[in-house]
Amino acid sequence: GQQLNQSPQSMFIQEGEDVSMNCTSSSIFNTWLWYKQDPGEGPVLLIALYKAGELTSNGRLTAQFGITRKDSFLNISASIPSDVGIYFCAGDFGNEKLTFGTGTRLTIIP
Protein backbone atom coordinates (compact mmCIF):
# COMPACT_ATOMS: atom_id res chain seq x y z
CA GLY A 1 0.00 0.00 0.00
CA GLN A 2 1.04 3.56 -0.47
CA GLN A 3 2.13 6.01 2.19
CA LEU A 4 1.49 9.68 2.40
CA ASN A 5 4.32 12.19 2.28
CA GLN A 6 4.07 14.23 5.45
CA SER A 7 6.33 17.18 6.21
CA PRO A 8 8.15 18.29 8.12
CA GLN A 9 9.30 15.15 9.93
CA SER A 10 10.00 17.12 13.09
CA MET A 11 9.61 20.64 14.37
CA PHE A 12 11.26 22.43 17.27
CA ILE A 13 9.41 25.58 18.21
CA GLN A 14 8.98 27.95 21.10
CA GLU A 15 5.76 28.26 23.03
CA GLY A 16 3.43 30.75 21.40
CA GLU A 17 4.63 30.11 17.85
CA ASP A 18 2.34 28.99 15.04
CA VAL A 19 2.88 25.59 13.41
CA SER A 20 2.16 24.36 9.88
CA MET A 21 2.43 20.87 8.49
CA ASN A 22 1.14 19.16 5.38
CA CYS A 23 0.52 15.88 3.63
CA THR A 24 0.61 15.04 -0.05
CA SER A 25 -0.49 11.94 -1.91
CA SER A 26 -0.43 10.54 -5.41
CA SER A 27 -4.01 9.34 -4.88
CA ILE A 28 -7.31 11.19 -4.48
CA PHE A 29 -9.02 10.68 -1.14
CA ASN A 30 -12.66 11.07 -0.15
CA THR A 31 -11.74 12.11 3.38
CA TRP A 32 -8.69 13.56 5.08
CA LEU A 33 -8.14 13.07 8.80
CA TRP A 34 -5.67 14.54 11.27
CA TYR A 35 -4.67 12.63 14.42
CA LYS A 36 -2.44 13.44 17.37
CA GLN A 37 -0.51 10.85 19.37
CA ASP A 38 0.71 11.62 22.87
CA PRO A 39 3.65 9.61 24.26
CA GLY A 40 2.55 6.13 25.31
CA GLU A 41 -0.94 6.51 23.88
CA GLY A 42 -2.82 5.70 20.71
CA PRO A 43 -3.66 8.41 18.16
CA VAL A 44 -6.70 10.60 18.80
CA LEU A 45 -8.76 12.16 16.02
CA LEU A 46 -8.45 15.96 15.83
CA ILE A 47 -10.18 16.97 12.62
CA ALA A 48 -12.01 15.26 9.75
CA LEU A 49 -12.37 16.86 6.29
CA TYR A 50 -14.87 15.69 3.69
CA LYS A 51 -14.89 18.09 0.73
CA ALA A 52 -12.22 19.55 -1.51
CA GLY A 53 -11.43 23.09 -0.36
CA GLU A 54 -13.03 22.57 3.04
CA LEU A 55 -11.49 24.53 5.90
CA THR A 56 -12.30 23.27 9.40
CA SER A 57 -11.25 24.48 12.83
CA ASN A 58 -11.07 22.82 16.21
CA GLY A 59 -9.99 25.41 18.76
CA ARG A 60 -6.49 26.55 17.84
CA LEU A 61 -6.26 23.92 15.11
CA THR A 62 -7.26 24.58 11.52
CA ALA A 63 -7.08 22.03 8.71
CA GLN A 64 -7.79 22.22 5.02
CA PHE A 65 -8.74 19.65 2.39
CA GLY A 66 -6.72 20.53 -0.70
CA ILE A 67 -8.49 21.50 -3.91
CA THR A 68 -6.86 18.65 -5.83
CA ARG A 69 -7.99 16.18 -3.09
CA LYS A 70 -4.40 14.97 -2.99
CA ASP A 71 -3.19 17.09 -0.09
CA SER A 72 -4.13 18.50 3.28
CA PHE A 73 -2.72 21.04 5.70
CA LEU A 74 -2.84 21.46 9.48
CA ASN A 75 -2.08 24.68 11.30
CA ILE A 76 -1.76 25.16 15.05
CA SER A 77 -1.85 28.72 16.33
CA ALA A 78 -0.17 29.99 19.49
CA SER A 79 1.32 26.64 20.51
CA ILE A 80 1.22 25.54 24.15
CA PRO A 81 3.14 22.77 25.95
CA SER A 82 0.32 20.22 25.63
CA ASP A 83 0.60 20.45 21.82
CA VAL A 84 3.75 18.31 22.04
CA GLY A 85 3.33 14.95 20.33
CA ILE A 86 3.25 13.30 16.93
CA TYR A 87 0.72 14.49 14.37
CA PHE A 88 -0.47 12.14 11.64
CA CYS A 89 -2.50 12.80 8.55
CA ALA A 90 -4.58 9.97 7.11
CA GLY A 91 -6.49 9.56 3.89
CA ASP A 92 -9.65 7.50 3.46
CA PHE A 93 -10.99 6.29 0.09
CA GLY A 94 -14.36 5.75 1.75
CA ASN A 95 -13.88 2.20 3.00
CA GLU A 96 -12.08 3.11 6.26
CA LYS A 97 -8.86 1.47 5.05
CA LEU A 98 -6.86 4.45 6.24
CA THR A 99 -3.51 5.37 4.73
CA PHE A 100 -1.38 7.25 7.25
CA GLY A 101 1.38 9.77 6.81
CA THR A 102 4.77 9.24 8.37
CA GLY A 103 4.09 11.74 11.16
CA THR A 104 5.36 15.13 12.30
CA ARG A 105 6.96 15.18 15.75
CA LEU A 106 6.36 18.50 17.48
CA THR A 107 8.70 19.58 20.29
CA ILE A 108 8.39 22.82 22.23
CA ILE A 109 11.65 24.36 23.35
CA PRO A 110 11.45 26.00 26.77
Next chain:
Amino acid sequence: DVKVTQSSRYLVKRTGEKVFLECVQDMDHENMFWYRQDPGLGLRLIYFSYDVKMKEKGDIPEGYSVSREKKERFSLILESASTSQTSMYLCASSQGPPGQYFGPGTRLTVT
Protein backbone atom coordinates in the same frame (compact mmCIF):
# COMPACT_ATOMS: atom_id res chain seq x y z
CA ASP B 1 -16.65 7.24 27.27
CA VAL B 2 -15.13 5.39 24.34
CA LYS B 3 -12.74 2.65 25.36
CA VAL B 4 -10.42 0.37 23.41
CA THR B 5 -8.19 -1.79 25.58
CA GLN B 6 -5.25 -3.95 24.60
CA SER B 7 -4.17 -6.91 26.69
CA SER B 8 -0.57 -5.84 27.27
CA ARG B 9 1.37 -2.57 27.06
CA TYR B 10 4.71 -4.37 26.72
CA LEU B 11 5.49 -7.88 25.55
CA VAL B 12 8.77 -9.72 25.00
CA LYS B 13 8.73 -12.95 22.99
CA ARG B 14 11.31 -15.24 21.43
CA THR B 15 11.73 -15.93 17.73
CA GLY B 16 9.42 -18.72 16.61
CA GLU B 17 6.88 -18.29 19.40
CA LYS B 18 3.18 -17.97 18.66
CA VAL B 19 1.98 -14.58 19.90
CA PHE B 20 -1.55 -13.41 20.63
CA LEU B 21 -2.41 -9.72 20.90
CA GLU B 22 -5.90 -9.08 22.24
CA CYS B 23 -8.08 -6.04 21.72
CA VAL B 24 -11.46 -5.31 23.29
CA GLN B 25 -13.81 -2.39 22.65
CA ASP B 26 -16.84 -1.47 24.72
CA MET B 27 -18.62 0.76 22.19
CA ASP B 28 -20.50 -1.93 20.25
CA HIS B 29 -18.59 -0.90 17.13
CA GLU B 30 -18.93 -3.00 13.97
CA ASN B 31 -15.45 -2.31 12.60
CA MET B 32 -12.09 -3.19 14.13
CA PHE B 33 -8.55 -2.73 12.87
CA TRP B 34 -4.98 -3.75 13.61
CA TYR B 35 -2.04 -1.50 12.72
CA ARG B 36 1.65 -1.59 13.33
CA GLN B 37 3.60 1.62 13.94
CA ASP B 38 7.29 1.95 13.13
CA PRO B 39 9.46 5.08 13.31
CA GLY B 40 9.50 6.95 10.03
CA LEU B 41 6.78 4.75 8.53
CA GLY B 42 3.67 5.91 10.36
CA LEU B 43 0.84 3.44 10.89
CA ARG B 44 0.30 0.58 8.47
CA LEU B 45 -2.87 -1.48 8.33
CA ILE B 46 -2.40 -5.21 8.94
CA TYR B 47 -5.95 -6.59 9.02
CA PHE B 48 -9.45 -5.30 9.60
CA SER B 49 -12.91 -6.65 10.23
CA TYR B 50 -16.33 -5.22 9.42
CA ASP B 51 -18.27 -7.89 11.30
CA VAL B 52 -17.98 -10.93 13.53
CA LYS B 53 -16.12 -13.80 11.86
CA MET B 54 -15.25 -11.53 8.97
CA LYS B 55 -11.71 -10.38 8.16
CA GLU B 56 -9.93 -8.61 5.35
CA LYS B 57 -6.27 -8.12 4.61
CA GLY B 58 -4.78 -4.71 4.96
CA ASP B 59 -1.57 -3.46 3.41
CA ILE B 60 0.90 -5.70 5.28
CA PRO B 61 -0.83 -8.98 6.29
CA GLU B 62 2.13 -11.30 5.71
CA GLY B 63 3.13 -13.18 8.86
CA TYR B 64 -0.10 -12.27 10.68
CA SER B 65 -3.58 -13.68 11.08
CA VAL B 66 -6.63 -12.46 13.01
CA SER B 67 -9.66 -13.80 14.78
CA ARG B 68 -12.99 -12.15 15.55
CA GLU B 69 -15.32 -14.57 17.31
CA LYS B 70 -17.20 -11.86 19.23
CA LYS B 71 -18.12 -8.33 18.19
CA GLU B 72 -16.14 -6.67 20.94
CA ARG B 73 -12.91 -8.66 20.58
CA PHE B 74 -10.38 -8.70 17.77
CA SER B 75 -7.20 -10.75 18.13
CA LEU B 76 -3.97 -10.45 16.17
CA ILE B 77 -1.91 -13.63 15.88
CA LEU B 78 1.73 -13.97 14.97
CA GLU B 79 2.04 -17.63 14.04
CA SER B 80 5.83 -17.71 14.34
CA ALA B 81 7.25 -14.46 15.62
CA SER B 82 10.29 -12.99 13.90
CA THR B 83 12.57 -10.10 14.85
CA SER B 84 11.14 -8.09 11.94
CA GLN B 85 7.83 -8.08 13.80
CA THR B 86 9.27 -6.08 16.68
CA SER B 87 7.01 -3.04 16.64
CA MET B 88 4.22 -1.06 18.29
CA TYR B 89 0.83 -2.66 17.58
CA LEU B 90 -2.28 -0.51 17.69
CA CYS B 91 -5.87 -1.69 17.68
CA ALA B 92 -8.75 0.58 16.64
CA SER B 93 -12.50 0.39 16.33
CA SER B 94 -15.18 2.46 14.59
CA GLN B 95 -18.84 2.60 13.72
CA GLY B 96 -18.11 4.08 10.32
CA PRO B 97 -16.54 7.43 9.40
CA PRO B 98 -15.27 9.90 10.38
CA GLY B 99 -12.62 8.30 12.50
CA GLN B 100 -11.29 5.34 14.38
CA TYR B 101 -10.76 5.09 18.14
CA PHE B 102 -7.39 3.69 19.08
CA GLY B 103 -6.17 1.66 22.03
CA PRO B 104 -2.94 2.57 23.88
CA GLY B 105 -0.83 0.10 21.91
CA THR B 106 1.29 -2.97 22.67
CA ARG B 107 5.02 -2.63 22.26
CA LEU B 108 6.21 -6.07 21.15
CA THR B 109 9.87 -7.05 21.19
CA VAL B 110 10.90 -10.29 19.52
CA THR B 111 14.37 -11.50 20.49
